[in-house]
Amino acid sequence: xxxxxxxxxxAAGILAAGTAGAVAPERTDVVIVGAGGAGMSAxxxxxxxxxxxxxxxxxxxxxxxxxxxxxxxxxxxSAIQMKMPKPYTADDYYKKLLKGAKGKxxxxxxxxxxxxxxxxxxxxxxxxxxxxxxxxxxxxxKAGGAFxxxxxxxxxxxxxxxxxxxxxxxxxxxxxxxxxxVSGVRVKGPKGEYEIRAKAVVLAAGGFASxxxxxxxxxxxxxxxxxxxxxxxxxxxILMAEKAGAALSQLDLTGPQTVAYDTGxxxxxxxxxRYNGAILVNSDGRRFTNELGNTAVxxxxxxxxxxxxxxxxxxxxxxxxxxxxxxxRKNGYFVSAEDPAGLARKLGLPEAALSETIRRWxxxxxxxxxxxxxxxxxxxxxxxxxxxxGAKVSPASQITFGGVMRxxxxxxxxxxxxxxxxxxxxxxxxxxxxQGLTIAVCLGRLAGxxxxxxxxxxx
Ligand SMILES: Cc1cc2nc3c(=O)[nH]c(=O)nc-3n(C[C@H](O)[C@H](O)[C@H](O)COP(=O)(O)OP(=O)(O)OC[C@H]3O[C@@H](n4cnc5c(N)ncnc54)[C@H](O)[C@@H]3O)c2cc1C
Numbered sequence: 325x326x327x328x329x330x331x332x333x334x335a336a337g338i339l340a341a342g343t344a345g346a347v348a349p350e351r352t353d354v355v356i357v358g359a360g361g362a363g364m365s366a367x368x369x370x371x372x373x374x375x376x377x378x379x380x381x382x383x384x385x386x387x388x389x390x391x392x393x394x395x396x397x398x399x400x401x402s403a404i405q406m407k408m409p410k411p412y413t414a415d416d417y418y419k420k421l422l423k424g425a426k427g428k429x430x431x432x433x434x435x436x437x438x439x440x441x442x443x444x445x446x447x448x449x450x451x452x453x454x455x456x457x458x459x460x461x462x463x464x465x466k467a468g469g470a471f472x473x474x475x476x477x478x479x480x481x482x483x484x485x486x487x488x489x490x491x492x493x494x495x496x497x498x499x500x501x502x503x504x505x506v507s508g509v510r511v512k513g514p515k516g517e518y519e520i521r522a523k524a525v526v527l528a529a530g531g532f533a534s535x536x537x538x539x540x541x542x543x544x545x546x547x548x549x550x551x552x553x554x555x556x557x558x559x560x561x562i563l564m565a566e567k568a569g570a571a572l573s574q575l576d577l578t579g580p581q582t583v584a585y586d587t588g589x590x591x592x593x594x595x596x597x598r599y600n601g602a603i604l605v606n607s608d609g610r611r612f613t614n615e616l617g618n619t620a621v622x623x624x625x626x627x628x629x630x631x632x633x634x635x636x637x638x639x640x641x642x643x644x645x646x647x648x649x650x651x652x653r654k655n656g657y658f659v660s661a662e663d664p665a666g667l668a669r670k671l672g673l674p675e676a677a678l679s680e681t682i683r684r685w686x687x688x689x690x691x692x693x694x695x696x697x698x699x700x701x702x703x704x705x706x707x708x709x710x711x712x713x714g715a716k717v718s719p720a721s722q723i724t725f726g727g728v729m730r731x732x733x734x735x736x737x738x739x740x741x742x743x744x745x746x747x748x749x750x751x752x753x754x755x756x757x758x759q760g761l762t763i764a765v766c767l768g769r770l771a772g773x774x775x776x777x778x779x780x781x782x783x
Contacts, residue, residue: 660711
């Protein structure tokens, strides 16, 4: 091709990137964008199916928000759940998910529930600690401690055992599309830009919680809150898929998480504190909501309080309940006092009201009936064992559920429901109601397996 024609083609943006530069594009079977929970799970499945895989991660390390996850892997029908005195099945988990799914894309929600139990067992087979089940669906670490800090290394170990070509500090900058088919990605690696051609591409680049502009675009009602998600979660995969013609859906499912503590140099999530027994009070020292209710509802409830904040209140029993709590305490996230009145003074809350709220909680704990707000879960602590603790929190962006519409094979689909050829989505990049880690690992495995089957021509 003559130089003038190359220049004209480049200007028109229609030249396949591989013919533009001096470096010929690399070739592989499957490229996966993002090495968080979804991307690593996809890579494991694709490698085990026999595919050659390149796993791209834009940050200098793998893990994403998966590494930051605090509490639990939700599932129904896992081996450990089926051995419980009252087994908790995939149906039970589906019913739980239905409460937040707003009646949308329910086939996918059903599939997630069905995949969740076997996926929990798969994680255990890789060496993950899912040994303690609480509240029916939540698999937490038997040994206690932050969940993602255990899970991400387990996935990474398997990725490495399978000799996956993992490239960190290597953001994908766009998709290569030829004749309507996604056939690769452009990458900005440490040594420059290049292109990888692949028979299938999996976008597992997380959600958009750390991109204030996308939060404003997709869920304007939540703009302005801090983010507790990975700095890598800037919606790149969603934007790439949108450009390739995929439909975006369910963006209204996104809501803020509820309990971010401002360290002064960034927000951290204190979600685990609620799950370990804390109550939430407002600036009047009163409870105002079910602390374990739907997170979007809870986020709205906090945002609508007089100051837009809430205060977690709990006691030593909660701190003793999980290692992660002791870690937070050591990090200085909590203030403490020997009695409720002292705690109220330190938190700047009305003493009498907070003491009264704690007394009312004793009745909830003793009867296990929360007649005022309907809380059913995590009633672990009576809040009567000194020291008493508290932390001021606000809503924050943490998980985004809306994203690229998918079919049951995890293929990205167009508004008319037909797949975008060659393109798969997983984790928070996909539109899917559920809990983040469950979405990441279940959809990651699904996308990785199907992408490999397509690439290897056995589909
Ligand atoms: C503080 C916190 C606590 C949480 N606790 C829980 C919990 O207890 N239970 C639960 O179920 N969920 C929890 N979640 C949610 C859950 O962690 C996430 O929903 C889940 O990990 C998302 O997985 P993912 O693979 O989709 O995204 P991530 O794990 O974020 O991975 C996406 C990766 O893609 C990379 N990436 C982005 N763009 C590009 C690009 N252009 N090129 C290459 N790489 C790119 C990112 O850097 C990132 O590493 C929590 C989240 C947070 C932040």
